[in-house]
Amino acid sequence: MTHEAMKLNQRPIPEAALRDGDAVEMLRVWIAEQRLHCSMKIGMYRETTNIPEEKAWGTILADSARHVANALEAGSTSNASESLQKIRDAFIRELGAPTSEVTGDFVLRH
Template structure:
C-alpha cells in the first residue's frame, strides 16, 4: 500500500478533518469521502465544488513545479476533460455508503 502523507498542518490542528481519499485499486478508482462535512444542503454542494476546483489548482501547481507545464493550460485541459467525463462517464460510480 502506498499511502500519501497527511499535510503537516493536519497533525498540528486539533479540528482538522479528512474529507476525501482516492485510491487506484485493480486499475479502478475507489474513494472514501465524508458527505455532510460542510453543513449539508446547497452549502454542501457549493463547498464540494470549491474543494474540487482547489484540488484542480493544486494539481496544476504540482505539474508546473514537477514537469514545467503551464498551470493555466493544465487547468483548461482538466476542465474540458472533467466536463466530458461528466457528460459521458468512462465508468459509473458504484459502491456503498457507509456511515
C-alpha cells in the same frame, strides 16, 4: 491480512494537517482492483454551517484541481494555467460523457 500488516502506497499527510488539531480529512481516493474507491466525509457542512454540500464539494474539487495544476507545473515544464484549463476541459467532458461506469465503492464517514 490486516490493514496494519499491509504496505499501502499512501500519500503523506500535509504538515498543516498534522499541526492543526481541528483538521478534517474530507476525501481519500484509491485505485484498487482496477476501480476507483473513495472514502468521503459527507454531511459536515450540512451539520455545521448553512453552506450547501454541493457548493462545498464544488469548492473542494476546484481547489484540488488547482493543486494538481500547480504540482504539474512544479514537477515539469507544464504551465499551471494551461494545465488547469486541460483538467477543467477533461472534467466537463467526463461529466457529460463518462468513459466508464461508476462501479467502484465509496465509504461515507461522518
